[in-house]
Amino acid sequence: MRLPQIQIRTTDIQMDLQIHNPKQHIEQPKATQTIQQPAAILDINTTRGQLKIDSSQARRDLGLIGPLESSRNYAEKGKQELLKGISRRAGEGRQLMESAGKGQGRAPIQSIAKQNHGPKRAGPYNIKFVPSIGSVKIDYTPGKTDVNFTPQKPKIDVQVNKPIHKYTPGDVTGTMIQRPHVEIDVVG
Template sequence: MKIPQIRMQTTPAHIGISTKKGEMSIEQPLGDLQIEQPKAFLNITKIPGKLTIDQTQARADIDLKSVKLRIEDAARLGKQDLLSGIARRIQEGADLMQIENGFNAISSISKRNIEGEKKEFNIGWVPSIGSVKISYEPGKVDVEATPNKPKIEYNLNKPIINYNPSEVTINLKQHASLKIDFE
């Protein structure tokens, strides 16, 4: 006896997927930057120092006198010689008045006039200590500086972005089927 049979044959469905990759590019242009530095203001005030050297006394000490000092010295010496001459003549007159007392006035006066005053010798070309007068007034420098701030200008540039999205395509590659046989 034959038993009826049912045969079923199936074919599955197949799906096809294809993709296309997306692309993205980013470009960042440089920003625009401009910097300007103005010069600083600078003011310098200078008062020079002053050095004063007075050699008048040192030059007078070594007999290098100015005409004015020579005239003053000559006038002073003339006056002093005049007064000492008057004093000498007064003294000689007083000595002569004492002749009657047995005083030998004429020989004493002659001896004084012949001998004269004792002369002192010293080195004449060395000035006295402290005869050169030196004074110094220091100078002064004032510096005034005023800085100026820099001028900065800038522009930001936006990035350039290009984007192509990915694509996915889905299709049915093979249809499903069912085949049934009877026997």
């Protein structure tokens, strides 16, 4: 006995698809940044140094003295010469008194005259440095310098910019070119 057979034929669907891809654009702008560096604060305080020079002794050595001191010096020198003159005359009087009446005649007066009016020898010659060494006195007090430095922190301002995001979604459109089809036949 013969059994009937079934034949099945299929036709696939055919489509024409129009595919538009999605588009995406992402951009990250740079951050907006401002930086300022304020100048440091610099404070300098100084105390002046003091230089004292005393040249009065050097001026005296050169003979440059003021009128008051000059008057005092001349008065002192006159007083000393007066005392020397008194002393000399007292000595001469004592010398005359001791030799008086001894039959010397004029001999004591002549010896006193020779003492006073004979050639006098000058003192030894030597080199003298004018002004004398160490006659200028110098006193120096150094000054001070105080430096205060205060750094300033930088001022930084940052603004973060949001990313720019553009998205265009994709699209698919299709047209059916051939419809699907199934044929079933029974063969005997």
